[in-house]
Amino acid sequence: MQAWVIGNWKQNPATMSEVNALLETLLATVTDDSDRTSCQLMVAPSCVHLATVGQRLQNTPILCAAQDISAHSDSTGAYTGDCSAQQVADAGASWTIVGHSERRQYHQESHDALMYKLKHAFTQNLGVIFCVGETQEQYDNKQTLEVLNDQLAVVKDLLDKASHLAKTIADNLIIAYEPVWAIGTGKVPTVDEVSTTHDYIKTTLAGFSEALTQTRVLYGGSVNADNAESFAASPVIDGALVGGASLKAESFLAIADAFARAKKSG
Known part of the structure; x- marks a missing residue:
């Protein structure tokens, strides 16, 4: 199975000039390097930079993602400040x-809001990177699996309410x-902790639907060039969602290389 390494740029970089410089460095390396075919690269710029990044990445080996979409509508509406799934797809996000x-912390996103976001994304043929994870307090109290059950239930509820999207969900x-x-x-x-958790997530998803047995599960959380190889060595860690380390081409590509090597040898 191909690995996926995704850079979440969050509210960075500050200027379009910096965005272009980062893109040019990434593309200069990736376009000339066929050794990363076992690892799919993707970046998620801020909304204000999405159209430019999406256009620049067309017909390149790097995919473009939005960092969020509206829960209120998949197309248009009177929702000031929101960007719909249709709009981000039109801007170049896949x-x-x-x-x-x-988003959960600062915008208090509810179970229903997340379910609608997933539905809107799949309706507009966008793939979804759905994030789950526990807080420090929940981890200390050994509530990780309970938290994951609650968060993954969004996927189950969507399958129950929109069964016609089952194949789309499985594929995307x-x-x-x-x-x-x-x-x-x-x-x-x-790595053992993460692998155990990934096993649990995969088993839980398979319990929702047989179609979800091949769902990729990535790890995110202080992934960097130094520790990527150890995570990549686990057969149940299918890639990484990278934050700060994705803002420098060198560290981002080092993480991708670690997963590419692991998939080739595995």
Whole structure:
């Protein structure tokens, strides 16, 4: 199975000039390097840069994703500040991140809101990177699996309410396990811990539908060039959702290389 390494740029870089410089460095390396065919690359720029990045990445080996979409409509409407699935697809995105812990924390995204976002994305033929993960307190209290059950139930409820989307969901869903306490903190769970959690996520998804047995599960949370190889060595870690390390081409590509090598040798 091909690995996926996705860069979530968050509210970065500050200027279009910096965005273009990062893209040019990435493309200069990736376009000339056929050794990364076992690893699919993707970047998720901020909404204001999405159209430019999407256009620049057309017909290149790097995919473009939005960082979020509206829960209110998949197309248009009186929702000031929102961008719909149709709009981000038109801007050049083929995927979107949904349910990132920062969105859950700062925007209080509910179960129903996340379910509608998934539905809107799939309706507009966008793939979804659906983020799940526990807080430090929940981890300390050994509630990780309970939290994951609650968060993954969004997928189950969507399947129950929109069974006609089952194949679309199966073909276009990636789960990103990101323990909140590891995002940008430098704290990193062990590879064994992450592998056990990924096994649980995959088993849970397979229990929802046989079609979800091949769903990719990525790890995110202080992934960098130094620890990527150890995560890539696990057969149940299918790639990485990368934050800060994706803002420098060298570190982002080093992570991709680690997963590419692991998939080739595995």
